[in-house]
Amino acid sequence: xxxxxxxxxxxxxxxxxxxxxxxxxxxxxxxxxxxxxxxxxxxxxxxxxxxxxxxxxxxxxxxxxxxxxxxxxxxxxxxxxxxxxxxxxxxxxxxxxxxxxxxxxxxxxxxxxxxxxxxxxxxxxxxxxxxxxxxxxxxxxxxxxxxxxxxxxxxxxxxxxxxxxxxxxxxxxxxxxxxxxxxxxxxxxxxxxxxxxxxxxxxxxxxxxxxxxxxxxxxxxxxxxxxxxxxxxxxxxxxxxxxxxxxxxxxxxxxxxxxxxxxxxxxxxxxxxxxxxxxxxxxxxxxxxxxxxxxxxxxxxxxxxxxxxxxxxxxxxxxxxxxxxxxxxxxxxxxxxxxxxxxxxxxxxxxxxxxxxxxxxxxxxxxxxxxxxxxxxxxxxxxxxxxxxxxxxxxxxxxxxxxxxxxxxxxxxxxxxxxxxxxxxxxxxxxxxxxxxxxxxxxxxxxxxxxxxxxxxxxxxxxxxxxxxxxxxxxxxxxxxxxx
Ligand code: HEM
Numbered sequence: 001x002x003x004x005x006x007x008x009x010x011x012x013x014x015x016x017x018x019x020x021x022x023x024x025x026x027x028x029x030x031x032x033x034x035x036x037x038x039x040x041x042x043x044x045x046x047x048x049x050x051x052x053x054x055x056x057x058x059x060x061x062x063x064x065x066x067x068x069x070x071x072x073x074x075x076x077x078x079x080x081x082x083x084x085x086x087x088x089x090x091x092x093x094x095x096x097x098x099x100x101x102x103x104x105x106x107x108x109x110x111x112x113x114x115x116x117x118x119x120x121x122x123x124x125x126x127x128x129x130x131x132x133x134x135x136x137x138x139x140x141x142x143x144x145x146x147x148x149x150x151x152x153x154x155x156x157x158x159x160x161x162x163x164x165x166x167x168x169x170x171x172x173x174x175x176x177x178x179x180x181x182x183x184x185x186x187x188x189x190x191x192x193x194x195x196x197x198x199x200x201x202x203x204x205x206x207x208x209x210x211x212x213x214x215x216x217x218x219x220x221x222x223x224x225x226x227x228x229x230x231x232x233x234x235x236x237x238x239x240x241x242x243x244x245x246x247x248x249x250x251x252x253x254x255x256x257x258x259x260x261x262x263x264x265x266x267x268x269x270x271x272x273x274x275x276x277x278x279x280x281x282x283x284x285x286x287x288x289x290x291x292x293x294x295x296x297x298x299x300x301x302x303x304x305x306x307x308x309x310x311x312x313x314x315x316x317x318x319x320x321x322x323x324x325x326x327x328x329x330x331x332x333x334x335x336x337x338x339x340x341x342x343x344x345x346x347x348x349x350x351x352x353x354x355x356x357x358x359x360x361x362x363x364x365x366x367x368x369x370x371x372x373x374x375x376x377x378x379x380x381x382x383x384x385x386x387x388x389x390x391x392x393x394x395x396x397x398x399x400x401x402x403x404x405x406x407x408x409x410x411x412x413x414x415x416x417x418x419x420x421x422x423x424x425x426x427x428x429x430x431x432x433x434x435x436x437x438x439x440x441x442x443x444x445x446x447x448x449x450x451x452x453x454x455x456x457x458x459x460x461x462x463x464x465x466x467x468x469x470x471x472x473x474x475x476x477x478x479x480x481x482x483x484x
Contacts (some may be wrong), residue, residue: 039373039380042092044073044083052085054220061466066364067392070095074393080377087116087221089386091367094376095393097400097420102376103368103389104420104428113430114369114386118221118229122213122236141272142288142433145265151436154193156337158441161189162448168200170449170480175458178308179475182301182445183207189441190296194265194289195246206242209235214298215467236290243286265292292434299362300438302469304445305476306360307353310407311450312457312478317352317409322450324348329451338444346443351409353442357424358395359407360470365390366426394421454481 047053053069060069073082074095081099084091094103103111144150165185170176187207191197197206216232223230250266253259261267269285311318328342368387373380381387396404400421401411411417425432432438455478463473 039375039382040378042081042083042377042379042381043077044093046083046085046090050088051220052088052091054086054088057084057086058220058467061364061468064464064466064470066390066466067396070390070393071396078377078379081379081381086386086388087118089116090382090384091386091388092370092376092379092381093388093390093393095390096397097394097418098377100389100394100420100423100427103387104426104431107368107429108371110371110374111368111387112371114367116221116367118219118232119217121221121223121229122216122232141269142292145268146433146437148436151440152340154437155339155343155440155444157192158189158444159338159448161185161192162444164200166448166452170452171482173480175477175479177475177477179301179305179471182304182308183211183297185445186297186301186304186441187293190293192264194292194296196259196264196266197246206239209238210294210297211235213239214294214469217294217468239290239293240283240286243289244282247282247285265289295432295434296437296441298469299434300441302360302362302471303353303357303438303442305471306356307442307446308449308455308478309457309472309476310352310356310359312455314407317407318450318454321349321352321446325447325450328447338447342447343440343443346447348409349443349446350439351412353439353446354412354422354424355407355409358401358411358422359405360464361391361395361424362469363424363426364392364466364468366430389423389426391423394423397421452482454483455479456481 045053047056057069060066070093073084073093076082079096081092081094084093094100107113162185165181165188169181169184184204184207187210188200188203191203191206197203212228212231212235214232216228216230216235219228219232221229223233247266247270250259250270254261254267254270259267261271266285266289269280269288271279273279311321324346328338328345332338365388368389370381370383370385370387372383375381394400398404400418416422420427425435425438458477458479459474462476464470465473
């Protein structure tokens with residue numbers, strides 16, 4: 001039985017039992033827990049007992065249409081906010097630019113970060129070993145490692161790894177499958193830039209548990225052998241062990257001057273002290289690096305795969321990207337690597353990548369928790385409710401993106417989309433700290449791939465699934481045509 005079948009079987013069992021014992025309790029529990037303040041709740045429906053509407057939410061994603069969950073309910077209940085129940089929690093889904101703006105600008109005032117139990121179990125230290133203060137410290141620290149000035153010196157390394165990656169996995173091949181290769185590229189970069197792991201075999205071995213981890217993150221939290229959730233927890237333990245070993249070794253190497261204090265993010269983290277002179281503890285560092293490796297690899301590889309897909313389908317757009325990249329390539333001496341100035345010249349290519357992330361946002365959205373009772377759009381949101389924003393509530397909305405299905409990079413010319421409508425990286429204080437890093441790794445990839453090849457899809461109607469990142473079901477196999 002595959003892990004998906006096993007999950008469905010267990011879910012059906014769970015549902016049956018839950019239905020029998022809880023229908024009668026439901027009204028009482030709902031009434032007592034959901035709205036102690038008595039204000040008017042957002043319209044919507046809570047779905048089945050315990051599982052709520054999680055199955056619809058997850059299965060629409062697995063069918064490749066996560067936006068349908070949003071748009072059906074926005075049409076039926078409210079364009080601004082509707083209620084549902086996801087992952088066992090009363091949830092208000094905030095929609096449109098006003099919903100995004102509200103959540104992004106009330107961070108730590110009315111709302112705070114929250115992840116489903118499945119995520120907390122897979123990343124236990126985010127809730128157990130690391131205090132709120134520790135987490136705040138980290139949030140201040142990360143942007144320092146990932147800000148544009150700090151990243152400038154990484155561009156040459158990114159380019160050199162991209163070249164090695166193409167040599168090993170693409171050159172001299174007639175056909176390749178893009179998604180696993182894109183993952184290999186982004187993971188190799190992350191291992192090199194965060195941990196100085198360079199050896200491709202070590203990188204490949206380390207990559208395996210990450211695949212299990214990613215699909216465990218947004219799974220139904222049933223911790224039984226064979227479920228995605230169970231595999232995710234095991235994978236996370238395995239990776240953390242490996243990271244702790246790397247951290248211990250690095251401490252020795254730094255003490256014996258065999259490693260440099262600035263060689264990568266790991267060295268920076270180990271040597272970082274707060275105002276009181278305290279170092280970060282090893283487990284926190286392992287967890288933060290784990291978060292970065294996940295954030296820095298699955299999202300960007302999904303974006304790269306969809307860039308490849310749209311460029312295969314839209315030859316005019318491909319030609320314009322090629323022209324922009326060849327102008328840059330022509331000015332380079334043999335062996336000269338890409339640099340910061342080159343990246344600034346890749347305007348059109350970045351508009352293309354931005355349009356790709358509008359139509360296929362790598363992360364669908366994120367959760368928050370209400371810190372107190374408050375009102376939004378005339379509805380009461382009770383303290384403790386979970387809140388969700390989703391990129392698709394605006395990205396495919398014709399009010400903000402006319403002809404939303406049309407691929408049009410010119411939407412990003414000039415001042416670009418209306419504020420809070422284009423949110424692939426979120427917004428406000430929790431906006432993705434890896435945004436600039438992601439921009440660089442995607443552009444370096446685009447430069448290297450169009451310089452070498454044209455490509456065409458092998459499967460004409462490959463399905464898209466979203467679990468939790470969007471991906472073509474067969475990994476997007478393509479036929480390569482190297483430039484003469
Ligand atoms: C195309 C690539 C990427 C996309 C679309 C993306 C998107 C996002 C989004 C939507 C969030 C959640 C914001 C929220 O909670 O509202 C996020 C958070 C985060 N991302 Fe990214 N990300 C990408 C790449 C990266 C990279 C390359 C890194 C690391 C180098 C990274 C590290 C993180 C971290 C650490 C957080 C948590 C921030 C916090 O909770 O304060 N991401 N990202």
